[in-house]
Amino acid sequence: MKIRTGIALVAIMAATTMTAAFAQGLGADTYKAKCQMCHGAQGMADSGPGKAMKVKPVTDPEVKKFSEPQMIEAVKNGMGKMQPYKGKLTDAQIKEAVVYFRSFK
Numbered sequence: 001m002k003i004r005t006g007i008a009l010v011a012i013m014a015a016t017t018m019t020a021a022f023a024q025g026l027g028a029d030t031y032k033a034k035c036q037m038c039h040g041a042q043g044m045a046d047s048g049p050g051k052a053m054k055v056k057p058v059t060d061p062e063v064k065k066f067s068e069p070q071m072i073e074a075v076k077n078g079m080g081k082m083q084p085y086k087g088k089l090t091d092a093q094i095k096e097a098v099v100y101f102r103s104f105k
């Protein structure tokens with residue numbers, strides 16, 4: 001009985017990890033192509049344009065306050081110097097890029 005529960009748990013954990021890795025993999029491409037130049041490879045906004053625009057790093061308390069849906073809204077509608085991505089990227093691409101961005105926290 002105990003062993004079975006153990007195996008089931010490992011299976012569930014493996015499945016969850018794979019789903020997360022898959023979502024991140026998808027988001028990584030969009031993020032690297034469209035977001036990294038301002039938000040940095042690790043979300044730290046340490047790139048040239050990121051510094052010039054004073055983009056906040058993902059570890060900033062102001063950024064941490066954002067929930068995932070709030071971030072999706074910000075990317076869709078634009079925020080400050082960030083252009084709106086609605087119509088430029090699909091909803092799925094925006095969500096995946098945000099999930100990837102949030103994984104740096």
Ligand code: HEC
Nearest residue numbers: 034035038053054055056063071074079080081082097098
């Ligand atoms: C031209 C530079 C630029 C690009 C490209 C860009 N952003 Fe931004 N982003 C900003 C600026 C400036 C803000 C305003 C708030 C700040 O300073 O962090 C911002 C804000 C955000 C926020 C709100 C939370 C926060 O960090 O303040 C999220 C989430 C975000 N961007 C994600 C993305 C994603 C995902 C992409 C790619 C689809 C992207 N950004 C592309 C410059 C950019």
